[in-house]
Amino acid sequence: MTPDVYDGLVDLAQRLGGMSLKAGSEPLVAARVAARLRALGLGSEAEYLELLRGERGSDETVHFLDAISTGFTAFFRESEHLTDLVERTRVAWSSGQRRFRFWSAACSSGEEPYSMAMALDTLFTGADVDWKILATDLSVQRLDHALAGRYGEAEVSALDPLMRAAYLEPLPKGDGPAQYRVAAQLRAHVTFRRLNLVQVPYPMRGPMDAVFCRNVMFYFDASARRGLLAEAERLLKPGGALYIGTAETLGNDSSGGFKRVGNAMFLRGGGR
Numbered sequence: 001m002t003p004d005v006y007d008g009l010v011d012l013a014q015r016l017g018g019m020s021l022k023a024g025s026e027p028l029v030a031a032r033v034a035a036r037l038r039a040l041g042l043g044s045e046a047e048y049l050e051l052l053r054g055e056r057g058s059d060e061t062v063h064f065l066d067a068i069s070t071g072f073t074a075f076f077r078e079s080e081h082l083t084d085l086v087e088r089t090r091v092a093w094s095s096g097q098r099r100f101r102f103w104s105a106a107c108s109s110g111e112e113p114y115s116m117a118m119a120l121d122t123l124f125t126g127a128d129v130d131w132k133i134l135a136t137d138l139s140v141q142r143l144d145h146a147l148a149g150r151y152g153e154a155e156v157s158a159l160d161p162l163m164r165a166a167y168l169e170p171l172p173k174g175d176g177p178a179q180y181r182v183a184a185q186l187r188a189h190v191t192f193r194r195l196n197l198v199q200v201p202y203p204m205r206g207p208m209d210a211v212f213c214r215n216v217m218f219y220f221d222a223s224a225r226r227g228l229l230a231e232a233e234r235l236l237k238p239g240g241a242l243y244i245g246t247a248e249t250l251g252n253d254s255s256g257g258f259k260r261v262g263n264a265m266f267l268r269g270g271g272r
């Protein structure tokens with residue numbers, strides 16, 4: 001790939017997806033773009049850039065952004081956030097709250113919102129509580145995976161055996177490796193939507209009790225991060241919790257509306 005074409009793709013990733021690709025990302029971009037060239041039957045990266053910049057570019061934009069954003073995730077990743085979520089929810093519930101709304105803002109293939117759902121369902125078992133999780137991502141491919149709720153042995157192996165037994169159903173075994181599906185009663189609490197976090201304002205209304213926005217901000221430039229944090233603040237109830245990736249910081253991008261209460265855990269002004 002020529003430097004001009006690479007710079008062009010980096011520029012599009014920045015403008016359309018708010019992603020700031022670090023120096024040294026050339027091999028990753030080249031490999032991901034190569035897959036799109038094969039899918040489209042194109043002969044060069046320059047043609048691909050031309051397509052993205054052209055009139056038909058918007059259709060391909062979704063696939064381009066999908067291809068270059070990585071989607072690593074796992075069940076009960078950074079599990080101290082789930083413990084904190086359950087504790088805060090328990091306190092609000094004990095104080096009489098009966099309606100709860102949660103958001104997984106970059107849900108990838110679904111392990112994060114389903115982990116939230118498992119933790120919350122364990123808390124609320126049998127209780128008359130209206131609770132829902134909105135799960136959003138940029139990537140249509142990952143959202144399809146999430147919606148299907150099917151996972152292989154490797155993905156579910158780290159799950160607590162009680163959680164596995166309660167919330168995963170083994171699928172009939174064919175010739176391939178074992179597969180599991182998240183139980184329908186748990187899936188019913190989670191709604192998946194495509195949302196580009198860089199395009200503010202978001203089409204949702206609050207108040208939300210907690211927002212998980214983990215391991216996505218590092219893709220964004222300062223202005224995209226500021227927009228995201230302002231929206232998280234708008235959507236959260238006073239005292240609502242924001243969880244970010246443990247390798248991320250709010251840095252100077254926070255509008256000042258969040259108070260740090262733990263490792264990558266923050267409360268919107270007004271909480272303790």
Ligand SMILES: C[S@@+](CC[C@H](N)C(=O)[O-])C[C@H]1O[C@@H](n2cnc3c(N)ncnc32)[C@H](O)[C@@H]1O
Nearest residue numbers: 069071072073106108138139196197214215216
């Ligand atoms: C590393 S995964 C994080 C998944 C999960 N939050 C976790 O911490 O395990 C990052 C996700 O961010 C999504 N993403 C990247 N840019 C985005 C954007 N502009 N808007 C929404 N999602 C985005 C990717 O598609 C990917 O699924």
